């Protein structure tokens with residue numbers, strides 16, 4: 001190959017020749033081929049290579065001889081003057097140049113050939129030989145580094161978002177997203193060489209383990225995302241049980257394969273399993289869609305870019321197909337798109353949950369206000385009924401049941417009320433006690449019912465006297481009483497007291513004239529004793545006075561009005 005432009009990279013892939021042997025040393029009998037693909041080789045055998053580069057420039061050029069794709073266990077390279085030994089099984093610090101791929105700093109002498117040769121062992125999935133200046137590669141890595149960091153940043157952010165989503169909602173879908181995005185990001189971190197360089201530069205033994213852990217985790221969390229996204233309450237997702245069992249035994253299958261067949265096969269297993277995963281996912285999504293899952297079609301849409309790019313990557317990696325697509329970039333694009341879809345799904349879900357919660361709160365508040373309204377109405381209704389009952393009871397308690405006149409209690413309250421309010425000197429209470437004459441004989445002669453009728457007749461005379469300032473009540477048995485508030489401006493018997501006396505005469509007259517057929521229109525008589533009780537007087541004493549006057553009337557032959565002033 002001819003080197004003539006320091007600004008670009010010289011690919012050596014079509015010039016390199018290969019041979020396979022069982023030892024690191026060449027015997028000279030080996031057959032050399034222009035393509036390594038045609039040679040049968042096991043990972044433990046040595047793949048030898050050599051290539052000659054002619055520098056067409058008349059100045060010496062410092063270059064890096066480069067072998068890309070770091071899936072090489074052990075690598076020995078020489079440019080004729082220097083010899084390097086490096087590889088994945090050796091510490092990262094033993095690399096001649098601190099960069100993800102293998103670079104060997106050499107100097108191309110002016111107008112001369114330089115032969116690069118060496119051996120490789122390991123799986124060696126893909127490789128590519130080239131020569132360019134260190135500046136060229138450094139610029140290239142700068143761009144790759146920016147791309148990778150943007151990718152890791154985006155994926156890291158998505159992991160954090162999904163984790164926060166889980167903490168906020170306690171919904172396992174978010175946790176499955178977070179685990180899937182995290183494990184796939186870690187897998188990339190490991191595959192791109194950042195893990196060797198930053199996390200365990202001097203512990204190459206971790207490389208295979210970390211690869212195995214990350215790739216198995218990616219597959220298992222991918223299954224988790226599938227089944228968790230489609231999970232519904234009281235509903236078993238199609239195929240969930242066998243897949244769960246399979247995922248539980250998958251790590252043991254890997255260990256078994258590693259111990260029996262070899263590490264390479266154990267590492268290849270999860271990659272191969274992505275094909276059945278895609279088929280299973282398609283089937284489960286289809287069945288769940290038919291069963292009425294509204295998330296199924298969204299999940300299918302979200303998985304499409306990743307599925308396509310995974311297919312491209314695995315087909316290229318396993319079958320070495322020549323496709324005009326940069327596999328890693330394609331996969332990264334697919335992955336980022338899928339994760340974006342997932343975030344959209346997640347956001348959509350969160351909005352729905354929040355909306356549902358808000359609706360529920362609104363409904364609860366409405367229900368509460370309705371209940372409060374109803375309760376208030378009920379309380380009002382009950383209070384009204386209670387007030388009505390109370391006033392009915394108050395009426396009942398204040399009246400005499402037979403005559404419907406105010407009873408003694410009402411009279412007492414009226415008297416107390418009058419005396420509770422300050423009674424001025426010119427104010428007084430007129431009290432009259434009325435007792436029917438020979439009432440017993442009416443009862444005895446005509447019967448108790450007729451006696452009642454007589455009492456009602458008396459009540460009819462007294463009832464119209466009741467007003468704000470006067471109470472005419474049944475005092476007990478055949479006894480009645482009248483109490484009236486009167487004024488007496490000069491301390492003497494006032495005109496109002498005189499009016500009271502006149503009223504008593506009218507009442508007395510009315511009793512005498514009361515004609516009741518059932519007692520054969522027998523004339524009724526009554527004794528009335530009355531008095532005035534001034535503000536400074538004792539009310540009990542006043543009643544006693546009226547009573548005495550009443551008995552005096554009885555003694556004097558009945559049917560008389562006697563004042564006790």
Ligand SMILES: Nc1nc2c(ncn2[C@@H]2O[C@H](COP(=O)(O)OP(=O)(O)OP(=O)(O)O)[C@@H](O)[C@H]2O)c(=O)[nH]1
Nearest residue numbers: 435436437438439440441443448449451452477478
């Ligand atoms: N029908 C009826 N009789 C009653 C009622 N309350 C009391 N009496 C009667 O009234 C009578 C009162 O009798 P007395 O106290 O001896 O009085 P009196 O017969 O009127 O005699 P004097 O008052 O001395 O003229 C008794 O026979 C009682 O049974 C009532 O509600 N209805």
